[in-house]
Amino acid sequence: MDVKNKLYKNTGIHVITALFTVEQGVTKVLLIKRKNEPFLGDWVLTGGALYNTEDLEDGAIRELKEKTGIENVEIKQFKVFGKVNRSPMMRMVAVGFIGIIDSKRVHLLRETRNTSNADWFPINKIPPLGYDHNEILEEAIKELRVQIVKSNILKSLFPDGVTLPELQKTYEAILNKKFDRRNFRKKMLSLDLIEDTNLTDRFEGNKPAKLYRFKKQIENKEIF
Amino acid sequence: MDVKNKLYKNTGIHVITALFTVEQGVTKVLLIKRKNEPFLGDWVLTGGALYNTEDLEDGAIRELKEKTGIENVEIKQFKVFGKVNRSPMMRMVAVGFIGIIDSKRVHLLRETRNTSNADWFPINKIPPLGYDHNEILEEAIKELRVQIVKSNILKSLFPDGVTLPELQKTYEAILNKKFDRRNFRKKMLSLDLIEDTNLTDRFEGNKPAKLYRFKKQIENKEIF
DNA sequence: ACAAAAGTGTTGACTTTACACCCATGG
DNA sequence: CCATGGGTGTAAAGTCAACACTTTTGT
Numbered sequence: 001m002d003v004k005n006k007l008y009k010n011t012g013i014h015v016i017t018a019l020f021t022v023e024q025g026v027t028k029v030l031l032i033k034r035k036n037e038p039f040l041g042d043w044v045l046t047g048g049a050l051y052n053t054e055d056l057e058d059g060a061i062r063e064l065k066e067k068t069g070i071e072n073v074e075i076k077q078f079k080v081f082g083k084v085n086r087s088p089m090m091r092m093v094a095v096g097f098i099g100i101i102d103s104k105r106v107h108l109l110r111e112t113r114n115t116s117n118a119d120w121f122p123i124n125k126i127p128p129l130g131y132d133h134n135e136i137l138e139e140a141i142k143e144l145r146v147q148i149v150k151s152n153i154l155k156s157l158f159p160d161g162v163t164l165p166e167l168q169k170t171y172e173a174i175l176n177k178k179f180d181r182r183n184f185r186k187k188m189l190s191l192d193l194i195e196d197t198n199l200t201d202r203f204e205g206n207k208p209a210k211l212y213r214f215k216k217q218i219e220n221k222e223i224f
Numbered sequence: 225m226d227v228k229n230k231l232y233k234n235t236g237i238h239v240i241t242a243l244f245t246v247e248q249g250v251t252k253v254l255l256i257k258r259k260n261e262p263f264l265g266d267w268v269l270t271g272g273a274l275y276n277t278e279d280l281e282d283g284a285i286r287e288l289k290e291k292t293g294i295e296n297v298e299i300k301q302f303k304v305f306g307k308v309n310r311s312p313m314m315r316m317v318a319v320g321f322i323g324i325i326d327s328k329r330v331h332l333l334r335e336t337r338n339t340s341n342a343d344w345f346p347i348n349k350i351p352p353l354g355y356d357h358n359e360i361l362e363e364a365i366k367e368l369r370v371q372i373v374k375s376n377i378l379k380s381l382f383p384d385g386v387t388l389p390e391l392q393k394t395y396e397a398i399l400n401k402k403f404d405r406r407n408f409r410k411k412m413l414s415l416d417l418i419e420d421t422n423l424t425d426r427f428e429g430n431k432p433a434k435l436y437r438f439k440k441q442i443e444n445k446e447i448f
Numbered sequence: 449a450c451a452a453a454a455g456t457g458t459t460g461a462c463t464t465t466a467c468a469c470c471c472a473t474g475g
Numbered sequence: 476c477c478a479t480g481g482g483t484g485t486a487a488a489g490t491c492a493a494c495a496c497t498t499t500t501g502t
Binding site: 433 | 478479480481482483484
């Protein structure tokens with residue numbers, strides 16, 4: 001590779017995170033409003049350009065912090081978006097990440113150096129986004145639906161443990177589907193993603209529910 | 225993003241393909257030997273730096289052509305590798321692709337402008353590779369094993385159709401596992417990846433086998 | 449004792465596994 | 476007619492889907 005060749009110049013990396021939450025049965029994603037060109041005034045997913053001194057995931061986390069104030073998130077790389085013209089100023093290849101957190105546990109910055117607003121949008125009410133972010137978000141939602149059944153990605157939504165009824169509502173919100181309570185329990189437990197704690201929910205006028213927690217490590221299943 | 229900021233300079237994209245084949249029950253991957261620094265004389269996966277004028281997949285295909293002579297391959301993006309120091313000269317983020325072809329159908333160039341050798345290596349006999357390619361290859365093998373049961377990736381290995389006994393040998397080679405013949409058929413057909421042609425194998429002293437072909441489009445299955 | 453939500457078990461349908469014999473072809 | 480490899484069915488075990496009643500708590 002000849003570093004001076006023009007074909008290799010002016011290329012950069014975007015790190016873009018679709019950060020989800022679930023509020024009262026509604027799956028939402030965090031969007032920010034741009035304060036600069038290009039796409040000034042447009043809503044976009046959180047993200048920005050990677051520094052050449054940081055790893056991909058660290059860059060995505062830094063951008064989240066800078067543009068929304070959100071910290072302590074676990075995210076997972078899911079796909080790269082590299083069409084030549086996806087960004088207008090120069091050639092940018094975007095690495096997409098997903099994560100999910102409890103929006104009640106974070107303080108969202110409404111304005112920063114580079115953003116004029118930030119908010120959680122229900123995933124079925126997404127405005128036209130800047131860049132190719134509608135496409136990235138679509139893929140992110142698909143990936144989220146896959147990951148919740150085969151990884152512990154939901155751990156960051158329930159860092160203090162979760163009850164099966166809560167989990168069921170979450171799955172129903174994300175997969176947009178209803179489940180039978182008994183069968184959901186059996187399925188969930190057989191997925192081997194959660195483990196019993198010996199605690200119960202704080203009660204509120206009804207039978208307290210058992211608390212589970214997501215496992216630290218998930219072993220992968222046979223595929224054939 | 226301030227384009228002049230040093231933090232955004234000197235970043236490039238690698239497009240790296242793990243191209244597999246299966247020969248007599250052995251899964252192999254294509255490696256090339258480097259003719260230049262860095263890693264001069266080392267074996268690596270096929271790939272190189274992306275031009276700022278081409279899409280990711282096009283770049284990976286171009287690199288395959290340039291360094292091995294291989295054309296008409298279908299490849300699939302699977303993961304990004306972005307550790308700050310994965311490449312010694314400058315910051316390079318690698319986008320990994322996998323593909324699988326029939327090695328008998330291609331003419332492999334043994335030497336090119338940038339390579340001093342090229343060959344198919346059994347995946348359990350891989351030498352230490354340049355860059356982080358051992359890690360990339362490991363992930364690529366995992367992904368291959370997932371893809372053969374949920375996508376039509378094997379189509380490019382069998383462009384003219386395939387019989388169930390051939391397919392079974394291929395799955396056994398890639399998954400490193402034996403299957404019962406009757407159960408393999410049932411499973412394979414229920415996966416809905418292949419469809420009957422009304423042809424049969426050209427025979428060679430025994431009962432001719434029915435020919436199947438991989439479907440163009442695979443619909444995705446329910447996940448919960 | 450009532451309201452509200454949590455927890456639990458069984459049956460029938462379906463899927464998966466284990467296993468052995470017949471069939472078509474070329475020589 | 477024999478050797479080679481291809482094709483098929485069935486019974487037992489396991490998994491999945493549908494369904495209703497009992498338990499615990501606070502008031």
